[in-house]
Structures are given as C-alpha cells and as structure tokens.
Amino acid sequence: MKSRETLIRLKRFQVDERRRHVVQIESMIADFERMASDLDREILTEQERAGIDDPGHFAYPTYAKAAMTRRDNLRRSADELRAQLDDARAQLGEAFEELKKVEILEERDQERERLVEAAREQVELDRIGAQLRHA
Numbered sequence: 001m002k003s004r005e006t007l008i009r010l011k012r013f014q015v016d017e018r019r020r021h022v023v024q025i026e027s028m029i030a031d032f033e034r035m036a037s038d039l040d041r042e043i044l045t046e047q048e049r050a051g052i053d054d055p056g057h058f059a060y061p062t063y064a065k066a067a068m069t070r071r072d073n074l075r076r077s078a079d080e081l082r083a084q085l086d087d088a089r090a091q092l093g094e095a096f097e098e099l100k101k102v103e104i105l106e107e108r109d110q111e112r113e114r115l116v117e118a119a120r121e122q123v124e125l126d127r128i129g130a131q132l133r134h135a
Contacts, residue, residue: 004106011099018092025085032078039071 046064047053055065 004102004109008099008102008106011095011102014095015092015099018088018095022085022088022092025081025088029078029081029085032074032081036071036074036078039067039074043067043071 043064046061046067050059050061050064052060054060055068
C-alpha cells in the first residue's frame with residue numbers, strides 16, 4: 001500500500017506541474033496579446049501625429065514601422081504558444097487520467113479491506129453470540 005500512496009503523490013505532483021505549465025503559457029499569451037494591443041494604439045498615435053498612415057510612404061514614422069514589426073512578432077509568438085498550450089492541455093488531461101486510475105485502484109483496495117474487516121468483525125460477533133447462547 002505504501003508504494004501506491006507514493007505513486008498517488010507522484011501523480012498529483014505531475015498534475016500540479018502540468019497545471020502550472022498550462023497557466024504559465026496562458027499568462028504569456030495574454031501578456032503578448034496585451035503588448036500587441038498596446039503597440040497597435042502606439043502605432044495609431046504615431047500615424048495620427050505624423051499624418052501618414054501608409055507604411056510604404058517615404059515619410060512614414062520609423063517608430064511606427066518598428067512597433068509594427070514588434071507587434072507582428074508578438075502575435076506570431078502568441079500563435080506559437082497556442083500550439084504549445086494545446087499540447088500542454090493534452091498532457092494535463094493525460095496526467096489527470098493517470099491520477100484518477102491510481103486513485104480508483106486505491107479506493108477499491110480500501111473498500112476491499114473494509115469488507116474483509118467487516119467480515120472478520122461479523123465472524124467474531126457470531127462467535128461471541130454463540131458462546132453466550134451456550135452459557
């Protein structure tokens with residue numbers, strides 16, 4: 001039984017680690033999206049300030065071009081993280097299923113032990129009852 005308890009602790013640890021990983025990736029995606037939105041606003045502000053909104057124009061603000069590149073990179077990174085997030089969620093699901101299997105086995109073993117103990121107690125009570133009838 002001791003090894004099963006250790007296995008359950010290990011499986012719970014794995015579930016917790018995978019859950020933390022999912023949360024970390026979700027947080028990074030949210031940060032990248034927020035930064036990209038901030039850059040969108042900065043690009044618009046810079047375009048309005050310069051009065052030019054065509055990136056191909058020779059006088060288009062350099063800062064706006066750089067911000068567009070950075071924004072696009074952030075969005076690309078967020079998309080790549082979404083693929084990682086799908087994998088991390090799948091791994092979390094697998095780890096959770098493994099934990100549940102081990103917990104179910106442990107519950108079955110405990111129920112079996114309770115039934116054996118109840119049967120022992122019943123045998124003992126029957127023995128005591130038989131002794132009292134014969135006395």
